[in-house]
Amino acid sequence: MFEPPRCPNRDCPRHLALESPARAFYWRVGSYQPRCRDEPVPRFRCKTCRIGFSRQTFRHDYRDRRPQCNKPLFRLLTSGVGLRQSARLLGLGVQSVQKKFCKIARTLTFLHENLSAELPTGGTYVMDEEETFEAASIRPLTMPVVIHRETWLVVAASVGSIRRLAPAGTARRRRQAWDEGDRGRRPDESSACVYEVLLELDRRIEGRLTLQTDKKVSYAAIATGVFGDRLRHETTASTRLRATHNPLFPINTTLAMSRDNCGRLRRKSWLVTKVRERLRAQMALWMVYRNYVRRRFNRDQTDETPARLLGLVPRQLFPEEVVRWRQDWGARSPHPMSLRGDRSIAEGHQKTFGPGLWTPRVVSGL
Numbered sequence: 318m319f320e321p322p323r324c325p326n327r328d329c330p331r332h333l334a335l336e337s338p339a340r341a342f343y344w345r346v347g348s349y350q351p352r353c354r355d356e357p358v359p360r361f362r363c364k365t366c367r368i369g370f371s372r373q374t375f376r377h378d379y380r381d382r383r384p385q386c387n388k389p390l391f392r393l394l395t396s397g398v399g400l401r402q403s404a405r406l407l408g409l410g411v412q413s414v415q416k417k418f419c420k421i422a423r424t425l426t427f428l429h430e431n432l433s434a435e436l437p438t439g440g441t442y443v444m445d446e447e448e449t450f451e452a453a454s455i456r457p458l459t460m461p462v463v464i465h466r467e468t469w470l471v472v473a474a475s476v477g478s479i480r481r482l483a484p485a486g487t488a489r490r491r492r493q494a495w496d497e498g499d500r501g502r503r504p505d506e507s508s509a510c511v512y513e514v515l516l517e518l519d520r521r522i523e524g525r526l527t528l529q530t531d532k533k534v535s536y537a538a539i540a541t542g543v544f545g546d547r548l549r550h551e552t553t554a555s556t557r558l559r560a561t562h563n564p565l566f567p568i569n570t571t572l573a574m575s576r577d578n579c580g581r582l583r584r585k586s587w588l589v590t591k592v593r594e595r596l597r598a599q600m601a602l603w604m605v606y607r608n609y610v611r612r613r614f615n616r617d618q619t620d621e622t623p624a625r626l627l628g629l630v631p632r633q634l635f636p637e638e639v640v641r642w643r644q645d646w647g648a649r650s651p652h653p654m655s656l657r658g659d660r661s662i663a664e665g666h667q668k669t670f671g672p673g674l675w676t677p678r679v680v681s682g683l
């Protein structure tokens with residue numbers, strides 16, 4: 318029942334059209350029987366470029382030996398469980414869990430990119446930084462996160478090192494001095510990371526927007542540099558009571574949720590990030606869970622995820638859908654809700670919401 322939606326060869330004219338090409342662009346050339354599946358996988362050949370491919374070429378679990386573990390692994394890793402415990406629960410080796418984790422993170426980075434390519438103009442966004450560390454607490458990291466205020470959609474997150482020296486003369490300061498003697502002075506990437514998440518926001522919005530942050534001095538300059546006169550910047554003192562009427566309540570709660578759902582962000586835990594790039598990977602998983610799978614508030618309907626409330630998808634996505642199709646073809650990637658893979662991200666959106674409401678950005682060169 319699977320029909321290839323396009324030729325997988327990026328240089329082929331049968332790949333490039335946003336709409337699926339005519340059905341007759343390929344020949345069927347039998348099938349093969351993988352050991353991990355009950356049913357055979359069909360193979361095809363493109364009539365234009367003569368390249369051979371199979372159904373698996375379009376799927377996230379291409380070349381996986383235990384494809385059935387992807388969905389439970391996504392659920393475990395967005396529920397505060399660590400990589401080793403996930404490996405024990407799924408009966409996998411820890412290295413294969415690490416590989417699956419990185420592969421899922423890659424797909425879900427593209428998935429969020431594809432589904433949130435455009436955000437409404439005139440909205441209000443809230444940004445703050447979360448602090449954590451890599452390997453040892455003397456090596457702190459910062460993680461700026463920006464969300465849409467009304468729907469709590471997590472738009473972007475970034476990770477970078479920061480330098481926080483303990484008071485001179487303390488044992489902690491001596492450890493920091495030894496550490497910097499070994500590795501060189503710890504760079505402060507806070508401003509660069511804030512700049513990166515604001516650029517991610519800027520790429521998705523055409524017109525004006527309001528940004529709410531705390532009173533950290535560098536934010537105003539960075540935000541004006543990114544948005545210019547499209548920006549309205551509102552600040553709140555971080556000393557203000559952190560109750561529901563605090564303008565930063567949505568971002569404070571979002572960051573608390575990330576600590577709850579991601580084991581490596583918990584305080585006093587063994588599940589420490591060893592390499593900062595893996596924290597980025599973890600955030601890719603968590604953002605898809607938070608935006609597309611989990612409802613916004615517990616009092617909302619099950620279906621009311623941030624992305625649905627913002628109109629990016631017509632309903633909530635299920636864990637098996639987010640790890641179903643490859644997503645590295647931009648708006649040409651199969652839509653996660655498409656059971657047969659025959660609707661691209663661009664087509665899926667137009668069929669649901671009508672043409673003209675949303676123009677997908679074609680990400681080229683990925």
Ligand SMILES: [Zn+2]
Binds near residue numbers: 329331332
């Ligand atoms: Zn082709």
